[in-house]
Amino acid sequence: MSDxxxxxxxxxxxxxxxxxxxxxxxxxxxxxxxxPSIDRSPACRLALAALQRLRDVAGxxxxxxxxxxxxxxxxxxxxxxALPVDTRAGRRFPITVxxxxxxxVVTEAAIRGLIRSIGDEVPGLLVGAVRIGIGDPxxxxxxxxxVHGAGLPAxxxxxxxxxxxxxxxxxxxxxxxxxxxxxxxxxxxxxxRGR
Numbered sequence: 001m002s003d004x005x006x007x008x009x010x011x012x013x014x015x016x017x018x019x020x021x022x023x024x025x026x027x028x029x030x031x032x033x034x035x036p037s038i039d040r041s042p043a044c045r046l047a048l049a050a051l052q053r054l055r056d057v058a059g060x061x062x063x064x065x066x067x068x069x070x071x072x073x074x075x076x077x078x079x080x081x082a083l084p085v086d087t088r089a090g091r092r093f094p095i096t097v098x099x100x101x102x103x104x105v106v107t108e109a110a111i112r113g114l115i116r117s118i119g120d121e122v123p124g125l126l127v128g129a130v131r132i133g134i135g136d137p138x139x140x141x142x143x144x145x146x147v148h149g150a151g152l153p154a155x156x157x158x159x160x161x162x163x164x165x166x167x168x169x170x171x172x173x174x175x176x177x178x179x180x181x182x183x184x185x186x187x188x189x190x191x192x193r194g195r
Contacts, residue, residue: 016041023047027055042089046109053116053126091132095172106172108132115142118166122159128183137176140167145184156180 015023018038026038027048038044090108097104112130119127124147133139144159146152160180167175 015043015047018044020047024051027051042109046113049113049116053120093172106170111171114166114170115140115163118162119144119159121162122155125155125159126186133176135176137174139176139179141179141181143181143183145186146182147186152182152185156182 016037018041023038023044026035031039031048038048089110090112092105092107093111095104095106111132115130116127119125119142126145126147128143128145129141130143131141133141140163142159142163144156146155160178163178164175
């Protein structure tokens with residue numbers, strides 16, 4: 001697989017002066033010693049979360065370099081390539097508060113992060129692109145990959161149920177339809193074959 005820094009094509013200005021290599025080193029060091037310039041940067045935190053998610057879900061592909069699992073490496077590359085979008089806040093959705101002097105919002109990036117964290121709870125499922133539609137209620141479209149061996153219908157149904165349960169408590173708008181599209185099946189390293 002390509003070097004993550006090359007695939008991401010993120011420049012220091014995208015990450016508040018830091019590089020992907022610096023973030024990777026920081027993550028590998030357990031985020032110690034603490035670096036406030038990274039820890040206080042929303043873009044860096046989003047990039048760190050994505051890198052950690054890849055390590056947790058697909059680390060075996062990165063470590064073993066299994067040539068037979070090219071579908072998995074292709075998917076990891078696609079997720080890495082999407083990361084620049086994920087480090088930007090995107091749309092801002094206002095939150096109603098009693099004090100008119102307070103401008104409270106939740107960003108599109110925060111919502112994508114929430115949806116990814118919900119997906120992390122479903123074994124064998126990796127969340128890819130998340131699209132928030134326009135409307136009231138707003139439709140959601142989520143691309144996912146499944147590791148070979150995870151029950152496809154059960155995993156998608158569990159993910160959709162979790163989204164329906166969690167999102168109303170965290171979003172300042174009503175959620176309409178939730179489309180979950182399985183865009184990739186990833187061969188497990190033990191399987192040794194792309195699907």
